[in-house]
Amino acid sequence: MPVLTLPDGAKREFEGPVTGADLASDISKSLAKRALAVKVDGHVRDLHREIEKDAAVAVVTAQDEDGLELIRHDAAHLLAQAVKKLYPETQVTIGPVIEDGFYYDFFRETPFTPSDFERIEEEMHRLVDADLKTRREVVDRDEVAKRFEAQGEHYKAEIIRDLPKDEDVTVYHHGEWYDLCRGPHLPSTKDIGHAFKLMKLAGSYWRGDHRNAVLQRVYGTAWASEKDLKGYLHRLEEAEKRDHRKLGREMDLFHLQEEAQGSVFWHPKGYEMWLSLEAYVRRRLGEDGYREVKTPQLLDQKLWQASGHWGKYAQNMFVVPDAVPDTESGGPLFPEGAFGEDAKLLAIKPMNCPAHVQIFRQGTKSYRDLPLRLAEFGCCHRNEPTGALHGIMRVRQFTQDDAHIFCRWDQIEAETIRFCALASSVYKDLGFEDVRIALATRPEQRIGTDEEWDRMEAALARALDAAGLDYDELPGEGAFYAPKLEYHLRDAIGRSWQCGTLQLDPLLPERLDAAYVDEDGARKRPVMLHRAILGSMERFLGILIEDSAGRLPLWLSPVQVVVATITTDANPYAEKVAAELRAAGLRVETDLRNEKVGYKVREHSAAKVPVIAVVGGREAEEGTLALRRLGSKESETLSIEDAGKRLSGEATPPDLRGD
Structure with a gap:
């Protein structure tokens, strides 16, 4: 006799196991018509699966985020089903949901072209109109692997063989066609609706390994309504018009070239814009009690090892040997073994924080010196993959509007509130009114104990509550050394950009032996607040260019x-x-x-x-x-x-x- 608790706290009691469809009908006929799935104790399940015990439940509709994700998941299956109908020789692999849509990877000897999209979409629409019912089936792994092999679906068979032995293997039937999937799915193809569109083609490797077969990836988008789809396509058109790379050329602000991948050549007009923004931020920092510093670009490997970055981040650093190249012998500049275990290495800094700790450590610091706010427009380098680079939005060389606040534990709340007020004021000055704050908590890979993370996360949450600020939680999204606050800005066409951040970190001062003398004469560790408002000058200028479509406010315009x-x-x-x-x-x-x-x-x-x-x-x-x-x-x-x-x-x- 399960008792089901609804989101509003109301309870419904049933004589025996009940499906999500039955629950929706029991609540109202209109809800039953709109129901797509049911959420049971936080997990989305198929509408026709039974709920056998007491649980917190919610009926999922197309207006819910979970409902939209289901529509996109089913649209990926719909794409694969249509492709198999039209091109039977094609092998299907995987088709996940992504931001704003979905994709499906196919293996096919004959390449798809965008001209194939119209035919595939027509078949997808036909399948929606066919109202094909969805059925979940738990299958024997060996039997279903053989079934896929017999159909020539070798990739599906490989996926099945690699599944954990204790995991149920499920397939979902959409009419006569079926696909390997954990689910959940919509009750019928008609529930997907017609608000979808195939967008583009790309290449990919099976399981992301360049040694494996090359696959064809078809991207699509899907929405809960035709209105939402049209709105999304309009935003894409606007985004293309506002592309900062296009506007950067037209406004003669900057350029990028092959010989300096991930670094920006700022032209006089672009640098004038940069200097105007930098001067504004510098004034705001000075008014708020920050003192500006400048730290080295090259730091010894030993410092990065001590800070903990070498073990977690070395693959993203540009590293050079601390040696004079041999230019006279005619041999290689750096002989074999120069980068061996015994080599002395230097790293170009990917962040400023360990260097700021070194400044803090110079001389004796008293509790009266805290909080100490050190700021730097620090030029950093990170070895981003070539394929991830994107204009001035994602680069290898960038300048952070970086600062670190060294404070006592009892000052965290006041300093966090102070930072939040400054950040909000800056964003408002720069034209961003729609700003969302998120608290990102401990990731799976991290340094520090659970007790230390409990204390850090609680401190940030208390500060936000004391400031009266609404915020979301992002479980597992914190930095490897600290939880953080994230500022997400919504631009003129509705896109969200993560810019500002504040990270609470008692671990780095501990690792790098930073200390102050407390009121009782004892030597104690400061807490370090890593904080930035813009994030990086390059990326934020790109955001401003796109948000304004190049029509910058007069004070920022390079030529007024x-x-x-x-x-x-x-x-x-x-x-x-x-x-x-x-x-x-x-x-x-x-x-x-x-x-x-x-x-x-x-x-x-x-x-x-x-x-x-x-x-x-x-x-x-x-x-x-x-x-x-x-x-x-x-x-x-x-x-x-x-x-x-x-x-x-x-x-x-x-x-x-x-x-």
């Missing part, structure tokens, strides 16, 4: 005003206007080319210049200029003095406005 002439006779006046606007503190360029003014306006608009000041003979006579804003066809005529006052006010960084 272009003075463009209508005729060459106005060139001297244009130079005068530019000089006076510069004197007002604006970044100004002139366009004195013998071109039509309409052409000049279009060109500078494409480069996202926020203000174009058009001048001709009449403006020269009257001492005026016609201001034209980016995206507007209208212009406003002002005197040079009034234009300078207005634009310089708009171009004042948000922290200096005093409003």
Whole structure:
């Protein structure tokens, strides 16, 4: 006689085992029509599986996150079923759910092309309309492996042979077709709906090993409604228009090239934007009691071993031998064995924290010196895989707006609240209002004891509660040495970006022997708060470019005003206007080319210049200029003095406005 507790606390008692479908019908007819699955004690299960004992339950619908994941999982099966129907010689492998969709990997001698998508999608839609019922079957592993082998599905048979011996093997039938899967799945193909689309092709290796066969990966997206699908496709179109690499070229901000993979060549305009953002952050840090430092790029392997990074992170470091290359012998610069066990190695720093501890350790620190806030715009290098590099969003060389707060345990709450206030203020200044905080807890691979992690996680949670901040929990997502807070920013087209972070870490000061003298004269360890707001300058600038579609706020725009002439006779006046606007503190360029003014306006608009000041003979006579804003066809005529006052006010960084 199971008693089932619903999300609102209500209880339902049944005479015997009950399915999720029966539960939904017992609650309401409308819920029964919308039900896709049931969540039992936190685990999603097929709607028609029985619940035999007391449990906390929830009926899953398409409006739930779990329901959307099920739709995408079934869409992956639907894709495989359609491919097998149309191309029977194809072997199916795996098809997981991913962010915003799914993919399925196939082995086929003849490559798929995007032109095949229309035919495959038509078959998928037909299968949805066929309303094929789903059936779960627990099977004998040897029998089902032979069954797949007989069908020529050698990859499926290999998966089955590698499953743990104590694990049930299940297949899911969708009509007459079936696939190896743990589930759960929707009751029928009709529950998938028609809001799906195949997106692109890519290559992959069987089980991710380049020594194995090359597979063809078909990506798709699936949503709960046609409206959601159209919204997603619109966001993709917008994202393509806003791609920071495209805009970076058009605005002449930066470039990347093969000879410096993962590093950015900043052009004058791009670096002007960088410097404006850096100056803003530097002022905010100074106001909040941070002291700026500068630390070395190369640090001995011994320091990284002592900090614990060498054992966990060495594969992501760029390492060089501490040796003078032999350039005279004609042999190799570094002879065989130079990187052996006895070699003395240096690593280019992938993070700043061990170096900041070294600064803390210089001289005796008292409890009165805490909290000590050390900041650095630290240039770091990480050996990211070539395939993971993405414009300036993911690079090998980057600069963090990094800082470390050394404090006592009783100061953690106040320092966390203070950081959260600063971070929120900075994000608001930079145009991000939709900000979500998450508490990421201990990962499986970590240093430190469970007791230490309990204390660290509890301290951060208490601080968030004391600050009155809402937050989500991300189990297992913390750094290997500490739990952390993550700041997730939502941009203009709804994408979420993880930027800021605060990590509570008593372990690194312990490992690197950092200490202070407490009030009672005892030597004690400080707690270290690793914190950043932007994350990295490169990535955050990329986010700003995409969020604004290149239409940066005036204070961040590398060129704030272009003075463009209508005729060459106005060139001297244009130079005068530019000089006076510069004197007002604006970044100004002139366009004195013998071109039509309409052409000049279009060109500078494409480069996202926020203000174009058009001048001709009449403006020269009257001492005026016609201001034209980016995206507007209208212009406003002002005197040079009034234009300078207005634009310089708009171009004042948000922290200096005093409003």
